[in-house]
Amino acid sequence: MSCEVLEQDSLCKARDAFKVPIFAIGPSYSNFPASSSSLFTQDETCIPWLDKQEDRSVIYVSFGSLISMTGPELTEIACGLRNSGQPFLLVVRVGLVKGTEWIDAIPEELMAKVNEKGKIVKWAPQQEVLKHQAIGGFLTHNGWNSTVESVREGVPMICLPCIWDQFVDARLVSDVWRVGLHLEHRIERNEIESLIRSLFSGNEGEAIRERMRLLKEKVGRSVKENGSAYRSLESLIDHISSF
The missing domain is CATH 3.40.50.2000 (Glycogen Phosphorylase B;)
Incomplete structure (x- = not known):
């Protein structure tokens, strides 16, 4: 659950190093019921x-x-x-x-x-x-x-x-x-x-x-419309839909 606001420097380095899409959607969990992920x-x-x-x-x-x-x-x-x-x-x-x-x-x-x-x-x-x-x-x-x-x-x-x-x-x-x-x-x-x-x-x-x-x-x-997590979640959905 990476968060762009909290990990901007680390995420920039990871994107440069690995050259793969990284979608920092955290903390988008707040849009979903807590029970869905409870162990x-x-x-x-x-x-x-x-x-x-x-x-x-x-x-x-x-x-x-x-x-x-x-x-x-x-x-x-x-x-x-x-x-x-x-x-x-x-x-x-x-x-x-x-x-x-x-x-x-x-x-x-x-x-x-x-x-x-x-x-x-x-x-x-x-x-x-x-x-x-x-x-x-x-x-x-x-x-x-x-x-x-x-x-x-x-x-x-x-x-x-x-x-x-x-x-x-x-x-x-x-x-x-x-x-x-x-x-x-x-x-x-x-x-x-x-x-x-x-x-x-x-x-x-x-x-x-x-x-x-x-x-x-x-x-x-960041989780509101046009926020970094919101945009990352949209990008992730588009990426998955492209296959």
């Missing part, structure tokens, strides 16, 4: 829960469909979320935690505290969640689709990349676009708590939100 059964109960939260108060946490972690790492994340004081929606995919059925890696006494402020689901309708007015931040692995979706909906990020291109994506978010904060491999409760507090309060968080607002507007214009 797992979505837990829709998170939407009524979000409806009960204050605007821009919830930190959404998801690590995609491929990442795995240890039980202690999940416990550190859960502790950091709970200690931050912000309500949170945590996606724990079946298979996310090595050697466990689901969330049994989280100690029972911690689960009682987690349930006071947060909700845990096996899979969430991510596009719908990121659009929700209650969401104020996204703790993400920075897969490219998740990164573009977050920008499209104007949600600032806390970056915790794990593999492959996610490290580059996270640097774009934190250092180039400056619309998020980077955890730098620190899966530690105090670090997670600190970055959540920074994102949701104080001058740094306000500056990040303003930059994200401007980037969202820029990307949003």
Whole structure:
């Protein structure tokens, strides 16, 4: 899901190097139902829960469909979320935690505290969640689709990349676009708590939100008529129709 607005320099180099048509149609996904591309059964109960939260108060946490972690790492994340004081929606995919059925890696006494402020689901309708007015931040692995979706909906990020291109994506978010904060491999409760507090309060968080607002507007214009993504999608359709 390449996006001309976000990847202009890289796309120019790729077109010069490979001499093949490249159609940067991202984020045109917003024109299609989220369920059409979902890999797992979505837990829709998170939407009524979000409806009960204050605007821009919830930190959404998801690590995609491929990442795995240890039980202690999940416990550190859960502790950091709970200690931050912000309500949170945590996606724990079946298979996310090595050697466990689901969330049994989280100690029972911690689960009682987690349930006071947060909700845990096996899979969430991510596009719908990121659009929700209650969401104020996204703790993400920075897969490219998740990164573009977050920008499209104007949600600032806390970056915790794990593999492959996610490290580059996270640097774009934190250092180039400056619309998020980077955890730098620190899966530690105090670090997670600190970055959540920074994102949701104080001058740094306000500056990040303003930059994200401007980037969202820029990307949003690309999917409208005559925008770069709109034109790329038309070109792709014409290209396919030519065969």
